[in-house]
Amino acid sequence: MKIKFVYLVALLFLASCGHKQYDETVIGEEEYYEDELYLDEAEDMAKERPIYRETETILTDLIHTRLDVNFDWTKSRMNGRATITAKPHFYASDSIFLDAKGMDILKVSMENKALTYSYDSLTLLIHLGKTFTRDEKYTVVIDYVAKPDERVTGGSAAITSDKGLYFINPTGDDKSKMPQIWTQGETESSSVWFPTIDTPNAKTTQEIFMTVANKYATLSNGKLISSKQNVDGTRTDHWKQELPHAPYLFMMGVGEFKVVKDVYTRPDGTKMDVNYYVEAQWESSAKAIFGETPAMISHFSKLLGVEYPWDKYHQIVARDYVSGAMENTGAVVFGDFVYKTERELLDGNDQSTIAHELFHHWFGDLVTCESWSNLPLNESFANYSQYLWDEYRYGKDEADFQAVVETDGYYQSAQMQGYHNLIWFDYYDKEQMFDGHSYNKGGRILHMLRNHLGDDAFFKGIQMYLTTNKFKPAEFHQLRLAFEEVSGQDLNWFFNQWFLGAGHPVLDVNYDTDTMNHKVSVIVGQKQDLKLSPIYRLPVDIAVYDSEGKHVYKMLIDSLNQKHTFAYAGELKSIVFDDQKMLLAKIREEKPAEQYLFEYYNATRYKARKEGLLFGTQGPIVKTAKGQQLILDALNDTFWDIRLTAIEKAVKLKDENVGKANKLIRDLAMNDPNSGVRAAALAYLSNKLESTEMTAVCIDRLEKDQSYLVISSALKSLGKIDVELALKKAKTLESEQSSKMISGVAQLYGAHGKEDALIFFEKALKGTILQGFDQLGVLNSLTFFNVRQEPATIEKTFDLYKYMNETGGYYTKMFMSQNVAYLISMFETKMTELDEEIAAHEKNNNAAYADSARRKKKDYNALKELFLTLPTEE
Ligand SMILES: [Zn+2]
Numbered sequence: 110m111k112i113k114f115v116y117l118v119a120l121l122f123l124a125s126c127g128h129k130q131y132d133e134t135v136i137g138e139e140e141y142y143e144d145e146l147y148l149d150e151a152e153d154m155a156k157e158r159p160i161y162r163e164t165e166t167i168l169t170d171l172i173h174t175r176l177d178v179n180f181d182w183t184k185s186r187m188n189g190r191a192t193i194t195a196k197p198h199f200y201a202s203d204s205i206f207l208d209a210k211g212m213d214i215l216k217v218s219m220e221n222k223a224l225t226y227s228y229d230s231l232t233l234l235i236h237l238g239k240t241f242t243r244d245e246k247y248t249v250v251i252d253y254v255a256k257p258d259e260r261v262t263g264g265s266a267a268i269t270s271d272k273g274l275y276f277i278n279p280t281g282d283d284k285s286k287m288p289q290i291w292t293q294g295e296t297e298s299s300s301v302w303f304p305t306i307d308t309p310n311a312k313t314t315q316e317i318f319m320t321v322a323n324k325y326a327t328l329s330n331g332k333l334i335s336s337k338q339n340v341d342g343t344r345t346d347h348w349k350q351e352l353p354h355a356p357y358l359f360m361m362g363v364g365e366f367k368v369v370k371d372v373y374t375r376p377d378g379t380k381m382d383v384n385y386y387v388e389a390q391w392e393s394s395a396k397a398i399f400g401e402t403p404a405m406i407s408h409f410s411k412l413l414g415v416e417y418p419w420d421k422y423h424q425i426v427a428r429d430y431v432s433g434a435m436e437n438t439g440a441v442v443f444g445d446f447v448y449k450t451e452r453e454l455l456d457g458n459d460q461s462t463i464a465h466e467l468f469h470h471w472f473g474d475l476v477t478c479e480s481w482s483n484l485p486l487n488e489s490f491a492n493y494s495q496y497l498w499d500e501y502r503y504g505k506d507e508a509d510f511q512a513v514v515e516t517d518g519y520y521q522s523a524q525m526q527g528y529h530n531l532i533w534f535d536y537y538d539k540e541q542m543f544d545g546h547s548y549n550k551g552g553r554i555l556h557m558l559r560n561h562l563g564d565d566a567f568f569k570g571i572q573m574y575l576t577t578n579k580f581k582p583a584e585f586h587q588l589r590l591a592f593e594e595v596s597g598q599d600l601n602w603f604f605n606q607w608f609l610g611a612g613h614p615v616l617d618v619n620y621d622t623d624t625m626n627h628k629v630s631v632i633v634g635q636k637q638d639l640k641l642s643p644i645y646r647l648p649v650d651i652a653v654y655d656s657e658g659k660h661v662y663k664m665l666i667d668s669l670n671q672k673h674t675f676a677y678a679g680e681l682k683s684i685v686f687d688d689q690k691m692l693l694a695k696i697r698e699e700k701p702a703e704q705y706l707f708e709y710y711n712a713t714r715y716k717a718r719k720e721g722l723l724f725g726t727q728g729p730i731v732k733t734a735k736g737q738q739l740i741l742d743a744l745n746d747t748f749w750d751i752r753l754t755a756i757e758k759a760v761k762l763k764d765e766n767v768g769k770a771n772k773l774i775r776d777l778a779m780n781d782p783n784s785g786v787r788a789a790a791l792a793y794l795s796n797k798l799e800s801t802e803m804t805a806v807c808i809d810r811l812e813k814d815q816s817y818l819v820i821s822s823a824l825k826s827l828g829k830i831d832v833e834l835a836l837k838k839a840k841t842l843e844s845e846q847s848s849k850m851i852s853g854v855a856q857l858y859g860a861h862g863k864e865d866a867l868i869f870f871e872k873a874l875k876g877t878i879l880q881g882f883d884q885l886g887v888l889n890s891l892t893f894f895n896v897r898q899e900p901a902t903i904e905k906t907f908d909l910y911k912y913m914n915e916t917g918g919y920y921t922k923m924f925m926s927q928n929v930a931y932l933i934s935m936f937e938t939k940m941t942e943l944d945e946e947i948a949a950h951e952k953n954n955n956a957a958y959a960d961s962a963r964r965k966k967k968d969y970n971a972l973k974e975l976f977l978t979l980p981t982e983e
Pocket of ligand 1: 110111465469487488491
C-alpha cells in the first residue's frame with residue numbers, strides 16, 4: 110500500500126518544485142501515545158512483560174475461496190455466498206473460526222446440510238459436525254449480507270478507512286462523480302465483505318462470480334474466465350486466480366469504467382494482459398499515465414530473476430479512495446490523484462507509485478509478511494523499487510535525488526511519531542506500521558545492504574528469498590538467511606542494528622591533514638543517543654583525491670570514536686566521506702571550502718556534487734573567482750536539481766557575473782528540458798531583466814510552453830511587471846482543465862485580482878479539477894485576495910469558505926482554520942486602524958468622516974462575527 114504522510118515539508122516541497130509529486134504519499138491515522146494515562150501507567154507496566162505482537166496462530170489452512178456476489182446499490186449492501194474449502198493446519202479440529210465483520214449471516218451449510226454456528230458480528234465459529242484431520246479437506250458454504258455502511262465499530266468513532274467495501278455515489282445523485290464500487294482489504298478489512306481468515310499469514314486461491322447490470326465493467330484478481338448474460342438483463346463475470354494469495358489482497362471493482370488495453374510480452378514470447386480501468390474522460394490519457402507498466406514488469410522480472418508470477422496486471426483508478434494506492438494481486442487500485450493529462454504529466458508523473466505497487470507483486474503478494482510487525486518485508490522493498498525504477502529509467506542522479514527526499518521523509522515521520530525498531534513487535538495499533546520507518550527507512554536500509562554486498566550478491570539473495578518463500582508468509586529472518594546463504598557472510602550485525610534497532614547514526618566527521626608526511630586522517634565520532642540506538646558498524650568508502658587522481662579506501666566504523674589515516678601523493682585536493690553517498694546517517698562534516706569546490710567538479714554521485722555546490726559557495730570563497738565560476742558552471746550541470754540549486758545561488762554573483770548568469774538563466778527559462786528549472790528561472794529573472802525584455806520572455810513562455818508549472822511561473826513574473834497584461838492573460842487560462850494551472854491563475858488573482866475574480870474562485874473551488882494540495886493553494890489565494898477587498902466583497906466569499914469547510918479535501922479542511930484565523934486577525938487590524946481614524950476625525954471635528962469610518966468598522970465587526978462561525982483552531 111502507498112499511504113499519505115502529512116508533513117509540512119511535503120507541502121513546501123510541492124510548492125517549490127513541480128518535478129514529481131508527493132501528494133500521493135497518506136493520510137495517517139498515526140497518533141501520539143504519550144498521553145498522560147499512558148505515562149501514569151508506565152511504572153506499573155514496567156513490571157509486566159512487554160507487548161509482543163505475535164504472529165497469528167494458524168489453526169486452519171484456507172485452500173480455496175469462491176464468492177458469488179451481487180450488489181444492492183440503494184442500500185450499499187452486498188449479497189454474498191462464500192464457498193470455502195479448508196483443512197486443519199496440523200491439529201485435528203471439529204470447527205473453523207472465520208473473521209466476518211458486521212454481516213448478516215443467513216445460513217451455513219456443508220454438503221447441503223445446515224451447520225450450527227455462533228456469530229458475534231466479528232467472528233463466525235462454525236461447528237463442522239465431526240473432527241477433521243490435517244489430511245482431510247472440507248467445504249463450508251455461507252450465505253450472508255455484507256453491510257459496510259452499517260457496521261458498528263466497537264464503540265469508537267467509525268473509521269472510514271476500514272469499511273473494506275465502498276459504494277461511491279451509489280444512487281448517482283452527485284453528477285460530478287461516476288458511481289462505483291471498490292474494495293480495500295489491507296489491513297484486515299476484507300472480512301467486511303467475505304468471511305475469511307483475515308490475517309497476512311493465510312493464503313488461498315480464489316474465484317469470484319460478480320453479477321452486475323450490463324453497463325458496468327468489473328475487475329477482480331486473476332483471469333476473467335467467462336462473462337455470461339443472464340435472462341434478467343444482468344451479467345455475471347467469473348474471475349479466477351489459481352495461485353494462492355493473502356485475503357487482504359482480494360479485490361473487486363465495479364463501474365462504467367473504460368478499459369484501455371496494453372500488453373506485456375514474457376521472455377518466452379507469450380502475451381499477458383495489462384489493462385487500465387479509467388473513467389471515460391480519461392480514456393485518452395490512460396497510456397500516458399500508466400504506459401510504462403509493461404517496461405516496469407519486464408525490468409523488475411529481469412532484475413529479480415523471478416518472472417512476474419501472476420496471470421495479468423490491471424490497474425484501476427477509484428474515486429474517494431482512502432489511501433494512495435493498493436497492490437491487490439493483479440488488480441491494483443489508485444486514488445484519483447493519478448488522473449493527469451499528457452500536459453500535466455510534463456510537470457511530474459506517478460511512476461514511483463506505479464512501480465511501488467507493481468513491486469509488491471513479489472514483495473507482499475508472492476512472499477507476504479507473516480504479521481504486521483514484519484510489514485517492512487512488503488513496504489521497504491516496494492519503497493526501494495522506486496529507486497530501482499528511477500535508476501533504470503532516468504539514471505542514478507534522479508534515483509539519488511529521490512533517495513534524499515525519501516530519507517527526509519523518514520526523519521520527518523520519526524520526529525513527529527517517534528522512533529521504533531523497523532521490525533516493530535510492540536506497536537499499539539497495527540495501522541502505525543504504515544509509517545516512514547516501514548517505507549522510507551526500510552528502502553534506505555536495503556540500499557545500504559545492496560552497497561555492502563554488491564549488486565550481484567544482493568539480487569541473487571533476493572532471488573533466493575523469493576523462490577524459497579514463494580506463496581508463503583515470511584519473517585525478516587528469512588530475508589537475512591537468504592542473503593547469508595548467497596553471500597557466505599554472517600549478517601546478524603546488519604539486521605540487528607537496522608531491522609531490530611531504532612534511530613540512525615549521527616556522525617561527526619573531521620579531517621586532520623599532515624602536509625609534511627602527506628597523510629590525512631579521517632576522524633569519526635558516533636554521536637547518536639545510545640539509549641535509543643546502538644553503536645553502529647558502518648562499512649563506508651572514503652575517496653581521497655590527490656595529485657595522482659582518485660583513490661577509494663574502505664573504512665570500517667565500529668566504535669564511538671575512530672581515526673583512520675590514509676596517505677596521499679602530492680597535494681590533497683579533496684576527501685569525500687561515503688563516496689557512494691549511501692549511508693542513512695546525519696553527518697556533520699567539516700572540511701575546507703576549496704575541497705567542497707573540488708568535490709563539485711570531481712565527485713560522481715549527485716549528493717556529493719550538490720554538497721560541493723552548496724558548501725563550495727559558502728563563506729568568503731563565494732566572492733573569489735573560483736566560487737563565482739562554480740555557480741556559473743553549475744547552471745550548466747547535467748542534472749536538473751543542481752541547475753535549480755545554482756539558480757538559487759545566483760543571487761551571490763557579483764559584477765559582470767550577474768550579466769553572464771542572467772544570460773544563462775534566460776536560456777534555462779526558454780530551453781531547459783525540466784519544467785521545474787524553467788519555472789525557477791522565470792521567477793529568478795523577474796527582478797533581474799529589464800522590464801521590456803522580461804515581458805517578452807514571459808509572453809513567449811505563456812504562449813509557447815506546454816508546462817502548466819512554467820505558465821504559472823510566467824504569469825506570476827508578469828504580474829510583477831505589468832499587472833493589467835498578466836490579468837488579461839490569466840483570463841484566457843481560467844478554463845484550462847489543469848489543477849496546476851487553476852492554482853497558478855488563483856495565485857495571480859490572490860496578489861492582484863479585482864472583485865470580478867470572485868466568479869473564478871467560486872468556479873475553481875466548487876469544480877472538480879482541483880486536486881489535493883492545489884485546492885488548498887486556491888483557498889489560500891482566496892484569503893490573500895480578500896485582504897485587498899472591501900467588506901462587501903469579502904462577505905460574498907463567506908459561503909465559499911463555509912462550503913469548503915464542509916466538502917473540501919483533506920488538506921483544505923486541515924488548513925481551513927489557519928485561513929479563517931488569518932482573516933479574523935486582518936479584520937481586527939482594520940478595526941484598530943479605523944478606531945485611530947475615528948479618533949483623528951473627531952479631533953478635527955470631521956463628523957461625517959468619523960461616521961463613515963464607524964460604519965466601516967461595523968462592517969468589519971460583522972465580518973468577524975460571521976467568520977467566527979467557522980473553525981478557527983484545530
Ligand atoms: Zn506499499
